[in-house]
Amino acid sequence: MRNYIVCYVIIRKNVRYILDGLRQQVSSSEQKVVVVSVSPQSRASLAAHYGLSSSEVALRLTSFLKNLGVHHVFETGFSRSFSLLESQREFLERFNRKDVDKKALPMLASACPGWICYAEKTHGEFILPYISTTRSPQQMMGSLVKGYFAAQKGVSPQNIYHVTVMPCYDKKLEASRPDFYLSKYETREVDCVITSGEVLKMLEEQNVFLRDVEPAPLDSMFSNVCGEELLSHAGSGSGGYLHHICKHAAKQLFGVEIEELTYKTMKNKDFQEVTLEKDGTVLLQFAAVYGFRNIQNLVQKLKRGKSPYHFVEVMACPSGCLNGGGQLKPSSEQSKKELLQQVEELYGAERTSTPEEDTRVAELYHSWLESVGEEKARLLLHTQYHAVEKNTSGLSIKW
Ligand code: SF4
Structure with missing residues (x-):
């Protein structure tokens, strides 16, 4: 029980910190452009909690985030293509x-x-x-936002604050890898990662019930949108x-x-x-x-x-x-299995398209990636891995 309380306090603190961070970025005198990229898995998790479809979550979450002062809300289904x-x-x-x-x-x-x-x-x-x-889709979006989007808007990458909404805490580790740090601009491609559960806490912190939020139009620039509907794979x-x-x-x-x-x-x-x-x-x-x-x-x-x-x-x-x-937890009347089944159904209910069908993706390959040259395009779309040396001496372990 004590562990649960400690965890709960940490999560609440974390969410307040994230909210304060977002507000700070939005209102800072440096006038940062704040971008949030939401994953399809997080949308499905929130959809199950609120009894909405995944696309309805996207419309309402866009509205909620824009009311907080976020400038653009994208979705990582687009970068997944x-x-x-x-x-x-x-x-x-x-x-x-x-x-x-x-x-x-x-x-x-x-x-x-x-x-x-x-x-x-x-x-x-x-x-x-x-x-x-x-x-991964998260880091592809990092390339798109701090690369193409920054250039299009005429903004330096360090003047963009890029947040992603993801289904797990491990995505925070991914965003913090040195491979995704732009040393020339002293900024990360993804500045902050929030889990689906942390989004729920943010909504609760603001006393907002997502079903009651007026939907807002989706940002189509980096979203796989067809009218008011988001497409999946x-x-x-x-x-x-x-x-x-x-x-x-x-x-x-x-x-x-x-x-x-x-x-x-x-x-x-x-x-x-x-x-x-x-x-x-x-x-x-x-x-x-x-x-x-x-x-x-x-x-x-x-x-x-x-x-x-x-x-x-x-x-x-x-x-x-x-x-x-990082997905939402089941309610007291629901088992983990039942919730997962519901999330899978909501995720699977989205209409699908193939990555080849998205003309904007093809256009970006042509207008953006071809213009930067083969070597740079490779860096923008690929990454590398590093073996971590095993610590063989028990004495050198830092506790
Ligand atoms: S840790 Fe889990 S949620 Fe995160 S990317 Fe891996 S499988 Fe997906």
Whole structure:
């Protein structure tokens, strides 16, 4: 009980700190442009709590945040399109060099910072070459906001305060990685990360019930918007990486159009396989591996040279991002399982589009990324990983 109270006090303090920080940025004499980018998983979590659809949450949250003084509210489904397109390209490039580079495959997804931290700390140099270098949707948005958006608005990146709303606390660690610090401008690509649960606390702190908030028009600049509706991506609630890469690779490499992917549950529901076969030959073998128990098994298979996969969607949370540690908790009348099912249904109810269909994404590739040159474009869309040296001496551990 005491732990619960301490945690609660820390969270309340944290939310007040975030609110004060936001107000400070909005009212500071430096006149910072304040941008908030909301994840689709957080929208679905808030939607379940308030009995709204995910798009209704977007409209009302935009209104709430703009009333606080936020200038732009974007959504990371838009930046996820970049992440999916780059992942598709990276996969084809790795597949084509698999015969000369033994660590080109399997390509392991990189959007989950919980998994990345574990990989860097526990398996270091062995595992890093397998991990996709494509940035996560949060850090793609960081590039877009502090790069393209800043240039368009004629504002220096340090005069933009960029906040993201995410389903887990690990995204705070991701945003604070040195790789995402713009030393030239002395600013981070993402300045502050708020979890879905912290947004709820912010609303409560302001005595605001989201259902009662008048909807405001969505910012269409960096949002996957169709009228008053936000569009999502097909596949898992963790971004649909397996879905999009598998369909794209099947078509590009083997000329096979896949209508529906068939998922085969392996040892448990957090370990699923998708296989593409032609005339009895396996062409592609993909897996979704969630939760540390399954991740450990996957790494052991890799170490023994027994992994049959070309791509693995790796996520640290059991059930993936819709079940992230920063999502809203169930009410007293609801079980965790019931809430998760509701969040999954709300997330899945959004109309989907493919990343290739978004003409603004294609236009940005053309007008922004082609203009900065190949090398810079790579830096804006990709990242790198670093093995963390193990501390072998017990005496040097700092408690
Ligand atoms: S799987 Fe969990 S830890 Fe990983 S990005 Fe998703 S919510 Fe965060």
